[in-house]
Amino acid sequence: MPVRRRYSNATFTKRVDHQGGRHRPSRAISEPAVCKECGAVYAGRRWTAARSTSTxxxxxxxxxxxxxxxxxxxxxxxxxxxxxVFLDGDFFSSHAEEIEQLLRNEAKRAAEDNPLARAMEFKRGDGHKLTVSTTTEHLAQRLGHAVEKAFCGSVHYDFSHENKMARVSWRRD
Ligand SMILES: [Zn+2]
Structure with a gap:
């Protein structure tokens, strides 16, 4: 009588379909996860903005x-x-509130699409009329586009791919 290999029940019930992320670095977050600060949800290997209470x-x-x-x-x-995003020029001084509001609204919309894209700080008078720091390169770019579209002026994009940094300079005199 041939020797039959014994399989424990665990062998058969082991679910491999949920372990696709095993090869990833150990810092990978287990799913689902919720950010205690902003409520963003991590599932399906991506972060999404905080969902409605019912869901x-x-x-x-x-x-x-x-x-x-x-x-x-x-x-x-x-x-x-x-x-x-660095904002400069005389036009900024006379339209500071409007411009800042536009940037805040744009950043808010961006965060709805991708909760990891966020404006970090709005700082006035630190070598520029306004400096906005962002969590992603793409958001800095998006804010540059938005301010140029709304208020004209000129915008310059400077990317450093080595250290993953975008510096966007907008000015209107
Ligand atoms: Zn968060």
Missing amino acids: KSQDEHLRPAEITLCPACKQQRTGEPCGF
């Missing part, structure tokens, strides 16, 4: 979400931006 409680019913800190909130704590 969220449904997910929590399926499996308790891990409480964590999303990369953007970590970045805000360490204060290490990936993008800057």
Whole structure:
């Protein structure tokens, strides 16, 4: 009688379909996860903006979400931006509130699309009329486009791909 290999029940019930992320670095977050600061949800290997309460409680019913800190909130704590927007020129002085509001609204919309893209700080008078720091290069670029589209002026994009940094300079005199 041939020797039959014994399989424990665990061998058969082991689910491999949820372990696609195993080869990733150990810092990979277990899913689902919720950011304790901003409520962003990590599932399907991506972060999405905080969802409505009803959807969220449904997910929590399926499996308790891990409480964590999303990369953007970590970045805000360490204060290490990936993008800057510098605003200068006389036009800024006479339209400061409008311009800043436009940038804040644009950043808010960007965060709805991608919760990791965020404006970190709006700083007046630090060598520029206004400096906006962002968590992503792309957001700095997007803010540059938005201010140029709304208020004309000229915009210059300076990317350093080595250290993943975007510096966007806008001015209108
Ligand atoms: Zn967060």
